[in-house]
Amino acid sequence: MPTHNADIAAIFTEIADLLEIEQANPFRIRAYRNAARNLGEMGREVRALVERGEDLTQLPGIGADLAAKLGEIVATGKCRTLEKLHTELPPTITDLLHVPGLGPKRVRTLWHDLDIQTAEQLARAAQDGRIRGLPGFGAKTEANILQAVAAQLATARRIKLATAAQYAESLVAWLGGARGVERVEVAGSYRRCRETVGDLDILAVAAADSDVMARLKAYDEVGKVLALGPTRASVVLKSGLQVDLRVVAAAAYGAALCYFTGSKAHNIALRRMAQERGLKLNEYGVFRGKERIAGDSEAAVYRSFDLPWIPPELREDRGEIAAARAGRLPKLVEPSDLRGDLHAHTKATDGHHTLEEMARAAKALGHAYLAITEHSRRLAMAHGLDPRRLAEQCDAIDRLNASLDGIVLLKGIEVDILDDGSLDLPDSSLARLDLVIGAVHSRFDLSRAKQTERILRAMDHPYFTLLAHPTGRLIETRAPYDVDMLRIIRHAKQRGCYLELNAHPERLDLLDTHCLMAKEEGVLVAINSDAHSRDDLANLRFGVGQARRGWLAAADVLNTRPLPELRRLLAQVRG
Structure with a gap:
């Protein structure tokens, strides 16, 4: 039965x-x-809210009808509305909407005229040339569909890191309650904070008589058991996510954690080092002959190669071993290093809470400051602010700051970068703000040269402070627009402005490689939540994971500064 927000969201998405x-x-x-x-x-589980009897209509976007459906889904794992729709339409037909170029109208035509219900049927119809004759299609569209479906079918299913976290954290807590279990940890790409996760690799240290395997089998989210033995098990959750559990001895735990964390390329490099030293490295330990010389901790494994412990996020064989050998590994940024958040929205545009509610939520997370950065007027669907409404919000922030204690709201805007590189609001409006975040929200299809020049012109604006979600990508939904990131980063250095690492789970933008590029060029990166609700503020942890993959230390991150230093850095950008 669905128990996580991701499961409920999937039901509502399918209904839509x-x-x-x-x-x-x-x-x-x-x-x-x-x-x-x-x-x-949302960070809070709906299931917990239902169990506590809380009013679900207080959640953003939830009225009485949807609140009733939430209760139904939590109680039964099903939704009668979805079941009714399944009697009217093939349940697999929604998969076709994920094929680029196919919207609801075309999907309906494909189903109605050719009885196409699955991606495989779609591919066969395209190969047979049966699509081009349909109204609104054509030979070129048919060829594009065939190419897109082939790529989709060849790609292994992965889920976003934040979604995987919902399943991983509750499962680890469940397994930790088994008899004789000493520790449980998720390894693999999840531990390395990859933006998407294919499956969950879980390691446990447990006594010989532990019931941890039986407890995994009894977990109410397990849909299928693939294998179940005394030390290894594989199951598929009802969500479709595969989980592999391995029980190891305490003496081998560090070696196993290192091995199953990966990456494969990092592990190959370590094994090569072992061979050069006449050692053997595997998931059971580091061996000299038959003697295990290390394995109980990851630190001991790395120490056997005269290396310091390497953080999981860096283990991609992208220079981390050479840096470790030379003593040049950075002390990576931690969530506790962040002093505030420089990108958040309220009910004034497309957010869900008031200025005061967002301020108090940020304070509860330990922030000293929060920048309110609504959309500008160009983004009409988000009710973007025009000069008058922005001035009114600035006045409201000033009044609220006078009464707040322990948190300061900064005045900002997420202003649209227009097609010609100009900004969506006049200088007279931007001059009053603490920071101006420039963002591309349109014309993603511009050529690399034009998109790059557009952004460079925007960065030259005297009030431009920070470039939001610099590539515009939405993970597994929208590809990055084509832009020369090295030119953007070097121009930011020359101009003195900053780049955003947007921590929203669908974005995680900057890419990790671009974070490293910014670090090497001396450009500070702001890790921002882009929060549209109080719960979204907690998404900063995923941004920190991405920053760590990009080798960023606290000194490389703009919003690790205390407020007085931050104000100085923001002010010096304004030309």
């Missing part, structure tokens, strides 16, 4: 998809989509 194919009321469709997005991003 099916309703859209049925050409239902757009407002109804939008309600389901908004609810799915908000629930998927």
Whole structure:
């Protein structure tokens, strides 16, 4: 039965998809989509709120009807509305909406005219040339569909890191309650903070008589048991996520954790070092002959190669071993290093809470400051601010700051970068702000040269402070726009402005490689939540993971500074 927000969000998303194919009321469709997005991003589990009897209509985008459906899903794992839609439309038809170039209208045509319900059927129809004759398609569209479906079918299923965390954290807590279990940890790409995760690799140290394997099998989210033995098990959760559990001896725990954390390339490099020293390295330890000389901890494993412990996020064979050998590994940024958040929205545009509610939530997380950066007027669908409304919000922030204790709101804007590189608001409005975040929200299809020049011109604006989500990508949904990031970063250095690492789980933008590029060029990066609700503020932890993959230390991050130093850094950008 679905127990996590991601499961509930998936149900609401499927309902919205099916309703859209049925050409239902757009407002109804939008309600389901908004609810799915908000629930998927929310840090608190809906199940816990239902169990405590809390009023679900207080959640963003949830009215009485959707609140009732949340209760139904938590109680039964099902939704009658979705089941009814499944009787009207093939349940697999929503998969076609994930094929680039296919919207609800085209999917409906494919189903109605050719009875296409799956990606495999779609590929066969394209190969046979049966699609080009349909109204609104054509030979070029058919070829594009075939190429997109082939790429989709060849790609292994992965889920976003934040979604994987919902499953991993509750499962680790469940397994930790087994008899005789000493420790449980998730390894693999999850531990390395990859932006997407294919499966969960879990290690446990447990006594010989532990019931940890039986406890895994009894977990109420397990849908299928693939293998179950005394030390190894593989299951598939009802969400489709595979979990591999391995029980190891305490003496081998560090070696196993290192081995199953990876990456494969990092492990190969370590084994090569072992061979050069006449040693053998595997998941059971480091051996000289038959003698195990290290293995109980990762630090001991690395120490056997005269290396310091290497943080998991760096283990990609991208120079971390050479840096460790030379004593040049950075002390990576930690969540506790962040003093505040420089990108957040309120109910004034497309956020869900008031200025004061966002301020108090930020203070509860230990922040000293929070920048309020609403959308500008160009983004009409988000109710972006015009000069008058921005001035009114600035006045409101000044009044609220006078009464707040322990937290300061900074005045900002997420201003649209227009097609020609100009900004969406006049200088007279921007001059009053503490920071101006420039963002590309349109014309993602510009050529590399034009997109780059557009952003460079925006960065030259005297009030430009920070470039938001610099590549515009949405993980597994929208590819990055084509832009010369090295030129952007070097121009930021020359101009004296900063780059954002947007911590929203669907973005994680900057890429880790671009974080390292910014570090090497001496450009500070702000790790921001892009919060649209109080719960979203907690997403900073995923941004920190991405920053660590990009080798960033606290000194490389703009919002690790205390407020007086931050104000100085923001002020010096303004030309």
